[in-house]
Amino acid sequence: MDYSHLSLSILIPTYNNSCVTLVKDLLDQCREMNGLKFEIVVADDGSTDQTSIKSNHQIDHLNHCHVIWGKENRGRSATRNMLAHEARYDWLLFIDSHMSVIKASFIECYLNHTNCAQILYGGYKVTGDDDTYRGNLRWKYEVSCQDALTAENRSKSPYANFHTSNFCIRREVMCSYPLDERFKRYGYEDVLYGKTLKAADISISHIDNPVGFNRFENNRTFLSKTEEALCTLHDFSTDIGDYSRMLVVISHMKKKHLLWIPRRLFAVFRPLLRRNLLSKRPNLRAFDLYRMGYYLHLSNKKSMTGTNNL
Numbered sequence: 404m405d406y407s408h409l410s411l412s413i414l415i416p417t418y419n420n421s422c423v424t425l426v427k428d429l430l431d432q433c434r435e436m437n438g439l440k441f442e443i444v445v446a447d448d449g450s451t452d453q454t455s456i457k458s459n460h461q462i463d464h465l466n467h468c469h470v471i472w473g474k475e476n477r478g479r480s481a482t483r484n485m486l487a488h489e490a491r492y493d494w495l496l497f498i499d500s501h502m503s504v505i506k507a508s509f510i511e512c513y514l515n516h517t518n519c520a521q522i523l524y525g526g527y528k529v530t531g532d533d534d535t536y537r538g539n540l541r542w543k544y545e546v547s548c549q550d551a552l553t554a555e556n557r558s559k560s561p562y563a564n565f566h567t568s569n570f571c572i573r574r575e576v577m578c579s580y581p582l583d584e585r586f587k588r589y590g591y592e593d594v595l596y597g598k599t600l601k602a603a604d605i606s607i608s609h610i611d612n613p614v615g616f617n618r619f620e621n622n623r624t625f626l627s628k629t630e631e632a633l634c635t636l637h638d639f640s641t642d643i644g645d646y647s648r649m650l651v652v653i654s655h656m657k658k659k660h661l662l663w664i665p666r667r668l669f670a671v672f673r674p675l676l677r678r679n680l681l682s683k684r685p686n687l688r689a690f691d692l693y694r695m696g697y698y699l700h701l702s703n704k705k706s707m708t709g710t711n712n713l
Contacts, residue, residue, distance in 0.1 A: 407438030409514055410492035412574070416482045417500035418448040421458035426468055428504040433467070436510060443468040445500070446486050449476040480582035480592045483567065487577040495577055499568045502614035505530060512612040513571045521605050523571040524564075525612030526552055531619065538683035540626070540690065541619040547687055557609040563646050565597035565607060569614045576605055583642075590632025591643060598646050622681050630697060637701045649695060662699060669696020 433441045536542035557564040586592035676693045
């Protein structure tokens with residue numbers, strides 16, 4: 404098939420992570436697309452890990468590929484917006500650097516769906532196994548979400564189920580509707596972006612074209628990232644609103660005057676919950692309670708300064 408009518412910029416933001424294998428796999432597939440004009444651009448967001456930096460220098464020596472080296476950490480939104488403006492071609496394919504290519508027709512699938520919508524979201528698939536990761540909280544959480552993340556289920560709420568880990572978008576759309584650069588910390592910038600796209604009536608098509616997700620941080624790091632994301636959610640709760648399932652649940656519980664229950668449970672059992680989540684047998688129900696309790700704990704702290712949203 405001839406793809407000379409299409410042009411593609413593959414854009415990979417990275418921070419302290421080697422993505423050489425990902426780039427090479429994508430490069431191999433692009434070379435198989437007859438007539439396709441393409442480039443692969445990696446943006447290093449001020450990495451500090453010298454091993455990752457040294458590894459990613461290899462990318463600058465590959466045809467059609469180069470790295471934009473950032474001097475400081477700008478944040479996920481700002482880095483993606485910069486990549487969109489620096490890109491040369493009409494379609495932009497964003498992939499997180501810790502993902503992997505698991506389909507031989509990955510690029511072809513995206514190219515064959517460019518007439519379906521202004522944005523295509525392919526999803527992701529957990530590729531680890533239980534024997535290796537059974538004690539890993541992040542792995543257990545991601546596995547529990549997999550059924551809800553099929554293309555069919557994502558399509559039921561196309562904007563609420565949009566994520567930035569693996570999506571293709573027209574450059575003109577991304578430049579006209581950039582990610583919100585107020586998001587400096589980890590989490591939820593893609594949730595608000597889905598809401599922005601719906602307000603602008605930008606079409607999204609959910610397709611079955613996943614990347615592989617098989618790198619999972621240890622439990623302590625993941626719990627720390629979860630707390631950071633909850634801080635982000637609290638800061639932007641008014642903007643995000645019902646695009647967060649947690650905020651919807653909290654709103655319902657507030658109307659029924661039931662928020663005292665998770666608040667009390669968290670206050671009493673927080674040390675035990677943390678101990679479980681950092682153990683080799685983390686429990687997802689404990690994780691759910693910890694997340695809600697931590698969010699409500701943030702609300703209590705904020706209420707003292709008059710900024711409580713609950």
